[in-house]
Amino acid sequence: MSRYILGRIASTGLVLLGVSVLTFFIAHVVPADPVLVALGEHAREDQIAAYRKAYGLDRPVPEQFIVYLGRVVRGDLGTSIRTRRPVGEDLREFMPATIELGGAAWLVALLLGIPAGILSAVYKDRIFDHLSRLGALIGASLPVFWLGLVLLGLFYYRLGWFPGPGRLDVALSPPPLRTGLLLFDAALARDGAVLRNALGHLVLPALTLGLFSTAVIARMTRSAMLEVLYQDYIRTARAKGLQERRVIVLHALKNAMIPTLTIVGISFGSLLSGAVLTETVFAWPGLGRYATASAISLDFPAVMGVTLVVALLYTLVNLGVDLVYARLDPRVRYE
Amino acid sequence: MRALVPAIVTVLVLLTVPTVGPTLAATAADTLVYVADISDMISLDPAVAYEFSGILVAQNTYDTLVAFEGEDLTTLKPRLAQSWKITDAGSSWKVTFTLRSGVKFSTGRPLTAKAVAFSFDRVIALNKSPAFLFKDVAGLKEGDTRAIDDRTVEVTLPKTASPQGFLSVLTFTVGAVVDPDEAMAHQSGTDRGEAWLRNHSAGTGPYVLERWDTESRAVLTANPNYWGPKPRLTRIVIQHVPESSTQKFMVESGDADIAANLTPEQARELSAKPNVKVQKGGLLQLVYVGMNAKHPPLDKVQVREAIRWSIDYDGIVRSLLRGEARKVQTIIPEGLFGFNSAAPFQQNVARAKALLREAGVPNGFSVELLVPTGPAPGGVKWSDLAAKLQSDLARVGIKVSIKETAQAQLLNIYRAQKGQMVMILWGPDFPDPDGNATPFSDYAAKSIAWRNQYEDATAAALAKRAALEPDAAKRRTLYRQLTDRLLHQGPYVILYQPTTRFALRSGVQGFVWNPMAFAEFRTVGK
Numbered sequence: 001m002s003r004y005i006l007g008r009i010a011s012t013g014l015v016l017l018g019v020s021v022l023t024f025f026i027a028h029v030v031p032a033d034p035v036l037v038a039l040g041e042h043a044r045e046d047q048i049a050a051y052r053k054a055y056g057l058d059r060p061v062p063e064q065f066i067v068y069l070g071r072v073v074r075g076d077l078g079t080s081i082r083t084r085r086p087v088g089e090d091l092r093e094f095m096p097a098t099i100e101l102g103g104a105a106w107l108v109a110l111l112l113g114i115p116a117g118i119l120s121a122v123y124k125d126r127i128f129d130h131l132s133r134l135g136a137l138i139g140a141s142l143p144v145f146w147l148g149l150v151l152l153g154l155f156y157y158r159l160g161w162f163p164g165p166g167r168l169d170v171a172l173s174p175p176p177l178r179t180g181l182l183l184f185d186a187a188l189a190r191d192g193a194v195l196r197n198a199l200g201h202l203v204l205p206a207l208t209l210g211l212f213s214t215a216v217i218a219r220m221t222r223s224a225m226l227e228v229l230y231q232d233y234i235r236t237a238r239a240k241g242l243q244e245r246r247v248i249v250l251h252a253l254k255n256a257m258i259p260t261l262t263i264v265g266i267s268f269g270s271l272l273s274g275a276v277l278t279e280t281v282f283a284w285p286g287l288g289r290y291a292t293a294s295a296i297s298l299d300f301p302a303v304m305g306v307t308l309v310v311a312l313l314y315t316l317v318n319l320g321v322d323l324v325y326a327r328l329d330p331r332v333r334y335e
Numbered sequence: 336m337r338a339l340v341p342a343i344v345t346v347l348v349l350l351t352v353p354t355v356g357p358t359l360a361a362t363a364a365d366t367l368v369y370v371a372d373i374s375d376m377i378s379l380d381p382a383v384a385y386e387f388s389g390i391l392v393a394q395n396t397y398d399t400l401v402a403f404e405g406e407d408l409t410t411l412k413p414r415l416a417q418s419w420k421i422t423d424a425g426s427s428w429k430v431t432f433t434l435r436s437g438v439k440f441s442t443g444r445p446l447t448a449k450a451v452a453f454s455f456d457r458v459i460a461l462n463k464s465p466a467f468l469f470k471d472v473a474g475l476k477e478g479d480t481r482a483i484d485d486r487t488v489e490v491t492l493p494k495t496a497s498p499q500g501f502l503s504v505l506t507f508t509v510g511a512v513v514d515p516d517e518a519m520a521h522q523s524g525t526d527r528g529e530a531w532l533r534n535h536s537a538g539t540g541p542y543v544l545e546r547w548d549t550e551s552r553a554v555l556t557a558n559p560n561y562w563g564p565k566p567r568l569t570r571i572v573i574q575h576v577p578e579s580s581t582q583k584f585m586v587e588s589g590d591a592d593i594a595a596n597l598t599p600e601q602a603r604e605l606s607a608k609p610n611v612k613v614q615k616g617g618l619l620q621l622v623y624v625g626m627n628a629k630h631p632p633l634d635k636v637q638v639r640e641a642i643r644w645s646i647d648y649d650g651i652v653r654s655l656l657r658g659e660a661r662k663v664q665t666i667i668p669e670g671l672f673g674f675n676s677a678a679p680f681q682q683n684v685a686r687a688k689a690l691l692r693e694a695g696v697p698n699g700f701s702v703e704l705l706v707p708t709g710p711a712p713g714g715v716k717w718s719d720l721a722a723k724l725q726s727d728l729a730r731v732g733i734k735v736s737i738k739e740t741a742q743a744q745l746l747n748i749y750r751a752q753k754g755q756m757v758m759i760l761w762g763p764d765f766p767d768p769d770g771n772a773t774p775f776s777d778y779a780a781k782s783i784a785w786r787n788q789y790e791d792a793t794a795a796a797l798a799k800r801a802a803l804e805p806d807a808a809k810r811r812t813l814y815r816q817l818t819d820r821l822l823h824q825g826p827y828v829i830l831y832q833p834t835t836r837f838a839l840r841s842g843v844q845g846f847v848w849n850p851m852a853f854a855e856f857r858t859v860g861k
Contacts, residue, residue, distance in 0.1 A: 031573055033743055033744075033746075037743045038745065041465075045781065047467070081376050082377070083549075084377055084378075085377075090549075094549075094550065102446075102495075149578075149580050149581075152581060152584060153584060154585060157587065157588050160588070164581075164584065164588065164590050165576055165585065166551065166574065166587055170362065170366070170368050170552070170572045170574060170590070171362075171366075174548065176525070232772050280577050280578050281578050281580075281581060282581070283551075283574070283576040283577060283578070285548065285549065285550035285551040289550055289577065290550070293374045298743065
């Protein structure tokens, strides 16, 4: 098992190398000049040349890449062209907001998607199933940006049930910065008002971001459950006189979870891409906003930094999912 | 199984039941919440900030020696300097300022002439984005600003720089005075406090920076040591809300007092609401088409004049921009000293055709028009503007092919003098006519005239003379001559000067947008 994990971690290194090669060269074939974006239309040629030199952009692209890679290995992601700060520092600042939002959205997706899928399968072709499938279809088709605006318009603007955009009301001051995760920091500071308010601010963006994954997870859980529910061992379990709840939760669900887990792992990627739009609508100061702003400004170091971090997170999450397989299914062995 | 159903219902209820109760109907009485896209905020140090939102904060936390107040960018007003005079010292200009007495920094230390010299030298030494205004526009070097005594500052400018232009530069945050002791107390390496001043303030302005959370909000509180009239509101929250629809929700629901980035449609919608009012704000940008003066047949003055007579300017302002712009046809925008209100051109097909005949192209010609992607100032898409121009020019026989390209790429082509016709915008770097006159007139300045291969020695000489002229009346005459000349000779079609718009809660008063793209919050009340 530990050899397997070590192997996977080593292959993660290769994945990251591949991702960085691709991103770096794609970024450099874009027919536009990041220096002009940074300095604006009024910049003179000598200022442009000085800037190019300062950021090493005057060297050949392969050389730039090797220099970049050398720095990354030493833990230096370079300096952002746009914010003019170390990319690592920027990521540390924006990452927690996205982790908080993504985590909450993931929770929404799991808590709504899995039970909805199970119930749909158990009550196949009954009214709940129809409603749940319709809901899943709608959830999977709604554009995140639109959904965010509608939820905000309805629950914040019309009904006033939830607070507006941002992570915290204007009247409240954030707690002392420790983890950057507002909920944790508020809890550590024992600041109940901030904690409640931050939770309220989290609901609408988490629903917006989580709905697509909820739909996908619900559909996958349903089909996996249906496949399992008609297997012989389920019939045997029922024939033994086991309670239906035990049959479903202990026997069926455990096996149906394997394909569902795969989707849960993959949905992490869609959460990260959805975060870009959700963060824009809800003025959420996270990685998605940072990535968009960096991409628009052709801020290569920042785009590379975000890509590497996201790729790392994605591979780690999927490694975690693979390890959970082994727990769920004794047939899965990692040597 | 039955246990699952209540669990799901509980989750659903938890997710939809209010967790914090209804949102507040209004912001606190002593606080102004200003929502805007502040993603460009990268430093609040006046020697570094050169982005709209950074400048907005720095203009409120620091003071300059002189200022343009409100919407008027033509009359210099005293600020930290009580008075000033320009003297011709033979080989240089001397600009001498007498400082206001009794002014203190927010730190409690007194304002001195040495602080001014320190601040100006600091800008030059740090050499960040706005430094070119001191180094290139004013020709300043470290040591050129001297404290004569505690209240007298003397700046020595080279004869090649414009003293009036320098005074205009000083109204901008680059001329802000920083508390030297505070900056140096936080020096790291040789940065003269730059890292610390990125998110702290040490000025004499009406507000102090309380905190700045990147991509989230900047909070200002009233400066207890402020020398001027007490600000009407004690707390200003500049909240980052990138999406304009969200800004609209916030100002409508009372969670924001001012929304800064609304589309014209949203503003129109809001103007019908009872608790919100919409206010326009001036901008100094000009949207124009540059014509490459070496590209035949655009090299003929008559052809360029024919193009100017082909365009339906009123239609652009009225229909495409729905009034979100002013018709301006000269190279200095309305609001700046030296503005020339002449706007002779309006669509006149017969006249344009006659000019084309005179130029030897009676049947018209084909030309490529480069336009950026995305929205143009005033809320219209660049591509829609281009389509309008295409149809207007088609009426006189000029066949325009539109090439839409990302602005950064467009600038590459434009800067390499490879555009035929290029539609783009220009805003001056500092509130002085020279911020437009030299770029549009002087080929050697390697700016707009150069990009359009327009070499006009007369225009360049006029721009230089006007820039250096210390006498206001004479200067105005020179700019009149220059703008009149370029109106007909130049390779430009000035299309319009855009305006911007704000939605304000109806109780908000005293909000004035300075066309250099900032507001002074000290006058705002509610």
